[in-house]
Amino acid sequence: MATENTPVKKNDLIEMTFEDLTHDGAGVGKVNGYPVFVQRALPGETGNVKITKVKKNYAFGRLMEITKESPDRVDAPCPIFKQCGGCQLQHLSYQGQLRHKQKQVREVLARIGGLEDVTVHETIGMDEPWRYRNKAQVPFGEMEGGLIAGFYAERSHQIIDMNECAIQHEENDTVVQLVKKIAKKYGIRGYDDKSHKGTLRHVVTRYGYRTQELMVVLVTKGKELPNKENLIEEIRSELPNVKSIVHNINSKRTNVIFGDQTEVLWGEEVIHDYIGDIKFAISARSFYQVNPVQTQVLYEKALEYADLSGKEHVIDAYCGIGTISLFLAQKAKHVYGVEIVPEAISDAKKNARLNGVENVDFAVGEAEKVMPWWYAQGVRPDVIVVDPPRKGCDEELLETIVKMQPERVVYVSCNPATLARDLKYLGDRGFETKEVQPVDMFPHTGHVENVAILELKN
Template identity: 70%
Template sequence: MKQKGLPVQKNDIVEVQIEDLTHEGAGVAKIDGYALFIPEAIPGEKIEAKVLKTNKGYGFAKLLKIIKASPNRVEPPCPIFHQCGGCQIQHLSYEAQLKMKQKQVQDVLERIGGIKDVPVHPTLGMDEPWQYRNKSQVPFGEKDGELIAGFYQKRSHRIIDMDSCIIQQKENDIAVQAVKEIASRYGIRAYDEEKHRGTLRHVVVRQGKKTGELMIVLVTRGKELPNKKNIIDDIREALPGVTSVVQNINPKRTNVIFGDETKVLWGEEYIHDYIGDIRFAISARSFYQVNPAQTKVLYDKALEYADIKGHETVIDAYCGIGTISLFLAQKAKRVLGVEIVPEAISDAKQNARINGFDNVDFAVGEAEKVIPWWYAQGVRPDVIVVDPPRKGCDDKLLETILAMKPERVVYVSCNPATLARDLKVLEEGGYKTKEVQPVDMFPQSTHVEVIVKLVLKDTVN
């Protein structure tokens, strides 16, 4: 059915110039002002495309032919790049990826936050932007009666079987393949999400980059794991570095990977890793950054922006297992961390103990409730650090920050759009955004981490 008033219709073949990239990595072309989004097309290219879908204000098209290629185009080294939905911009040179992320942050801050004339520094990238992920989460399926493990095809729940992933650490790839072979050996059936049958849903592999310790988490639909002892023995034999084999039980009809129940089948409850000189205990469900090299870069920048001299009280909202908190505790007089996940706070307290920090306290609860309570008890922070989930900070937390008036706020974000929204609130409430630093935590993907320094306008130099 044709849509009136549009310059293109479904199934049209068009020749277009690519002007920009979306935040999802698709090329943007304009036809009489009408935007077409075209995956795998790059700014500066002239291409031929087929229109797949049209809406009132924009449409989607498929790249058919590159008429004139961009100098920033490279051949994706991954053999399943065009099918897999894990990496969106492998076809873009790494230098161009870093520039794209800087521009993305700058554009969003201006468009959503109205924040201009603030330095957005060049994105801090990696020397080797491959094999950086210390955590693999791989779903299982079946094809022709055989067990397969891989990643989901773009915009689908069909699993693409794979032997390796070039952004995962090699040890993780080896571990995933070993688990797949061992599960096949004992006839373990993969979970079928449509029929809600089968046993094995995911394997999650975590590795301590500095320690080499390896944790294997088998996510199952039910509590039973047939041939459990043999499977554990075979995993230990196949993977000499393994220190922990864990089962997580997820009986729900859901796309969420983990269920509520976790039990250690063999070995330790934790593996350990270092960021800088600080040692962290990581359990099966702990949030721990997947790129340890860039995490050090990110946290060093957070410490720099916090500008701690030694007398300060610092609050770390959304503190997780205490990663940023402990970096801050190296210099601050006192650090208070809050996190809604009880297991994360348990890990945070253990991490403080194993590193000998006695100037850190952690609380379980919602940051927007706990921090106002601290304020009512007389806590007056000099610095507040926030590292919220993708949805950004809760309104009540932003109100509390504005009431507390710390001299500095350090905002760490994994979503530039909600960051911009929250910065606008903080700016209207009396803060000035001083500088913005994008950090490339996820090379080959469109995701970007951002760290921002804000200061009270009364204290701006």
Template identity: 65%
Template sequence: MSKQLPVKKNDYIEALFEDLTHDGNGVMKIDGYPIFVPNALPGEKGKVKIIKTNKKYGFGRLISLVEESPHRQEPPCPIYHDCGGCQIQHMNYEGQLKAKENNVRNVMKRIGKLENVVIHPTLGMDEPWRYRNKSQVPVGLQNGELVAGFYAKRSHEIVDMPYCIIQDKRNDEVVSLVKELCKQHGILPYDEEKHRGVLRHVMVRSAFQTDEIMVVFITKTAELPNKKKIIEAIRTNIPGVKSIVQNVNAKRTNVIFGDETKLLWGEEVIYDSIGQVKFAISARSFYQVNPEQTKVLYDKALDYAQLTGNETVIDAYCGIGTISLFLAQKAKKVYGVEIVPQAIEDAKRNAELNGFRNVEFAVGASEDVIPKWYEEGVQADVLVVDPPRKGCDENLLNTILQMKPKKVVYVSCNPATLARDLHVLEEGGYQTIEVQPVDMFPQTMHVECVAQLFLKEGN
């Protein structure tokens, strides 16, 4: 006989919120049964209406607060409650940093089974607004009007966005101008249901150190109507624009980019730098969206690597070479591997741009390439990983355990998969010394981490 749930749909309950989920919902528990409630903060007591239940957890709607958190604030963004871009603007920044530290601490214990690892307070920003250097907004039609903005929470409905206070101001200006130009020149937005129209997305990249700007039109059609007039208007109105690009995506898909990218005007890349390292950034390049905190993150990775100038380092998941080139400043030799061929082309170009001769890049899966290097006699003193959200491939973890580098530096964008992978490495003879959370995405629940591991004596 199935166990009776402590609550049912349409019940009204009052309880204390204990925690936040990874997507910013408050968590209250009734007889151990978790209920997820948007817009609630830990330490608050609230009245909630149960709107949905299943075997393991339920969902509620906040009716009123009986006790408020000292970290609660009025969200500064006028469309915060409609837009799905941020999750925790209703929490002040001090509270956000603490919540992210708690999140990391909890998963290290629950998933990683790591009780004695030092978890440092989250490294935050002096100014946690206007930090994003890349704006990538879908375009659509609502009530006969062209709109562009982020998707509403849990939907594909576009919330029209006059500005976004986590984006660089110049990105807002470009998106606003492009909307006006499309209206003037009759450029139809893409309709994903009917698979008709022209403009699917607008992407803007702003370089924080050089002030260079790239504008990318992502279209369903091969032609961008009235492109000469549009290019001229952008060049006239946007100081610093160095590159105007079109990407064609004719497929019926939610993937943003198509295979064909063509230069409409200017240069194919813009340049930016993080610390002393310069980067060429193309329309398709992966480049961290918060350059100020990227430097904080990479400085910590470099610190954890403890390089003296005599070490060989392998950078798995190297992307366009951002971490590799940071490491190359202090290492004897750095090997970088990445599965995306375009990223490796960018990495090689960036190494050349900075005059680094001690870096070597290869295309392929880390779990295939690194064992080959090992067979060829490459012995890493330090191995750095910066995997996607799903964490390290199981075969790569096995390769690390076979190669036994003295130090592993793990850069992660997902504390849960980081904790899982650290547990595997601990079982294989490594000790996690410390974990440093870094706030790359203020106003959201995302948190990046850097973990330092040493190979235990006798392994």
């Protein structure tokens, strides 16, 4: 791509002032209006930057020296923060992170959705924004002949060996270090994705915050798990809270963690945890929110926005394992949940039985296909709740919502850009966005969740 007319060239050393942060936490400075993205630079700071890559419309640089520091800059407590790709914002004070996420949501809603006047509340943060993750998925590998386990360096497949992670629950760290120690003892080799050799690919741990139950999942390249009995015995003797030890086989050349074959080596198929008063059974591959404290905050806000009196029929599109559906069922007359993943619907039905919830029906399929079928059966939803993946709602689903004309739509989002796009679509077709509440589900990262409430005009 031609870069002759750009105001900077590769290897230039320039002083610049940073104005903003990108959604993934890079500082943004401009040279004659031309943006330069620099990791770990903060708004309001000035620094010397070496240009590392030049494109037609933007460039990347490396922060060599800070000449004017932001009052929001803090020392990252994690020793591998600069190498690891897991967190982007540990160098920004927590209050600074919450302000940045609110500002980001407000600006994206205005730029993409044309929603300049919609109230975006202050981001709801955590009292204790560390050690919040109840699930770890840690790749194993080899370095100089030794077993290593850690997260990938930013934009690479190089594993950064680590002993602990500041955003994982301590129990997850304990499990990973224990498996590493036992695997070393028995000569179990880590997996090499270049040569497609070795045994142990990942260790996945799941921890129930309220129940303190632990699940350990060993993901291997082949069916063989050397010294399996010793491995199980030592995990059990060292981890009194372990309830489930699972083996998953992934023999493909892929960066997807799980393979298709899963078996329980010892204990139960599931562990349990609670969000509010609702109990959930969590299997090795269940989707379950990784921050249970903030999940409760998020779902209570969704329930508040749904404004249920006990008479309403509610549709929960993208219902997953029934987490939001079961929350809504506490206050609704009837809830209908739909999800494309059959295993998730199986889990949702089990979770409804586990909690004795009878005013809920779950269906497998695409929401935009199942919802019109329900409508044809006479279901008239007063409220529709959507919690789509990062790509947002399919247009067909949004069309279906417009046809069904519910009084309220509650939109739970993990991506402000697709939220803004979808709110604009619904806004152009008779729904008014009243307010948006950002919730910090993933402190020290660039991610932010939102709940929006829309009401049918007239």
